[in-house]
Amino acid sequence: MTRVAVVGSGIAGLTAALEARSAGADVVVLTKAAPDESNTRYAQGGIAAVLSADDSVEAHAEDTLRASSGLADADAVRTLVDGGSVAIAGLEVRGVGFDRGADGARLLGREAVHSASRILHAGGDATGAEIQRGLLAECRARGIEMREGAFVTDVVVSRGRVAGVRMIERGATAEAQADAVVLATGGIGQAYAVTTNPQVATGDGIAIGLRAGAAVRDMEFVQFHPTVLAVGAPFLVSEAVRGEGAVLLDEAGRRFALDAHPDGELAPRDVVARAIARAMARQGGRPVLLDATGLGAAFLTRRFPTIDRAVRDRGLDWARVPIPVSPAAHYVMGGVATDLDGRTSVPGLFAAGETARTGVHGANRLASNSLLEGAVFGARAGRTSARESVREGVDAGSTSLAPELRDRLVARKTAPGDVPSLSRRALQDVMWSCAGLSRDAEGLADAAAIIARWRAVTPAPRTVREHEDRNLLDAAAEIVRAASARTASIGAHWRSDDVPTYDHPEPVLEAAC
Structure with missing residues (x-):
């Protein structure tokens, strides 16, 4: 029987776990905090899906591409919107209750850039909490092993493919064998001084993927x-x-x-x-x-x-x-690059949810598509990890490797005396000032030099907090690298030294369908 380890317990991780279990795998969910502590739990806005006769998957696809500044992948977008109604039905079967009117019909709201009312809510503005509750209850009912307080530090790669994970559990280091690992740890919000994300959002899955040699893409696109x-x-x-x-x-x-x-x-x-x-x-x-x-x-x-x-x-x-x-x-559109079934460039390693770069968001995420992505692509990653764990990884595009990050020295040198002492708050302030809502070449070079210096002098992590800080440094380095490489403003990536003639260009939409 295939052993699948799912790292993270939000909508993507729990959906992956349930689908892998349904496909016959032996599944364990590893979560560093309480199982209900995730970005999913705090999601207020809702989940988008085409559920009315006044709407169409073509319109949802077009809206998604328009919000993305035309950079979303057409196949990924089509997979997302085509899977919307099935994903909602699956959540409801698993006990998630969405708001309904007096006539029993689902209540559908509307948000920015959506051309139709297609946003489902639960408890008014507690959608994520209801989804988290329903999926956790279903996992427990299905007997899926849930290991709370298990902080995964790295994946084990043996003979070119994933063989398990390393973790800190109850203060001790340990390893757990697995035929496939699904990274679903959420985003990188704690890299910034002000964030909507909970304390657990320290970029763990993205950093783990980087260190394993997985391709990571589009990290310059951070949504505020x-x-x-x-x-x-x-x-x-x-x-x-x-x-x-x-x-x-x-x-x-x-x-x-x-x-x-x-x-x-x-x-x-x-x-x-x-x-x-x-x-x-x-x-x-x-x-x-x-x-x-x-x-x-x-x-x-x-x-x-x-x-x-x-x-x-x-x-x-x-x-x-x-x-x-x-x-x-608020949300990072980039992450560990995957195909439409969650495979990364490392055989046996999968990613889903905000940790993954599926291509559905491009330069800017459409409101309420994140929970949908977690449900649709989490399910695909779960099913594929269970039945195809012995297959090769995919070519997911350009790769950023940990050795490259460690050894990269920027042309703009910063004297050691100019670099503040490393602390999480210092990193957050650097990222907020130099790689936040507005970026320019000088600020990004300063950030790259400071982060490179911190990485060079910081000892190997031992505690969970130190591992989280290393993960934030790894993720921040990749954000800054990608933001430096993309010199033109587009979507959530705004270069004040290359301002376009108008704020939000209309993309070509033909590829959306």
Whole structure:
């Protein structure tokens, strides 16, 4: 029987585990924290799928490519949108309950760049938490082994293919054999000073893939969510709030988002986030305002109970007064490059969810496509890992290897005395300043030199925290390298030293279908 180790317990990892088990594999899920602590749990906005007669997979594909600035892979997009209705049915069969109206029909919302209402929610704005609950319950019911507090540090590669994982479990190092490993650890949000991601999002799967020699692509494309509550700890205010009619205002009460794009608040996320950053710069760095007062207290409480509670816990009444918001690092479109079945360039190694670069997001992710990607491609990776673990890996494009990262020296030298001492906060500040919403050659060179210096002097990690910091350094180095190599602005990658003539060019859409 094939032994499959799934690293991570969000929607992609749990779906992969369930599908691998259904395909006859012996499955173990390894998670460094509690099984319900993942990016999935905190997803508010919803999951996109074509479920109504007023919509079509062709329209969903076109919207996805438009948001991607034309860089999404057409085959991957088609696989994603074609699999939407089946993925939703699968989640419901596994116990996930989506919001329905009085007539029993699923309630469908609309978000930026979507041309139709196709966003499913659960608990108003607790979609991810409901999906996490349902999938975890199903995994337990199916008897899938769940090892909590098992921090995977690396995959074991023997004779050119994956043979298992190394990990720290209960404070001790250990190895676990596996015929196939699925990396599904989520994103890299903790590489930035302000992020919507939980503490566990330290780029583990991407860094593990890099060190194993897997191809990693598109890491320059880091999406910043436009609206994060700017009072207290960062808290995401879902794009669905703008989808319901909330607007963005500067301190003078002006709807500035319309200056950047005719769709205003519902323009692609990169456009809205940069518009907010420019408005904040004009007003001395102070946050802008999200005005949801026109929606009414009853509607806000019913439709967005989680956000409503968080806003009111901070002493704000958003039904009466606009609330302060600003951008934050949210999602990385790049990752470990895979084919449509989750195979990486290393035989036996698979990736899914935000850890993977499937090609569906291009330069900018369409709202509510991330949970769908986790469900659709997590299932494909799970099935394939169970039945094809002895096959060769795929050619997934250009490869960035750990030795190359370790040995790369940038032309712009930074004297050791100019480099701050390594800490997670120092790394986050460097990435926020030099590889954040706006980048340029000088800032990226500074970041590359600082990160190279840190990598050269940092001893081998021993504790979980030290391993996480190494993973963040590995991921940050790849973000900076990729951002330096792409000298033109496109999508979420914005070079202030190469500003195009207009903010968000319309891509050619024929390839979407």
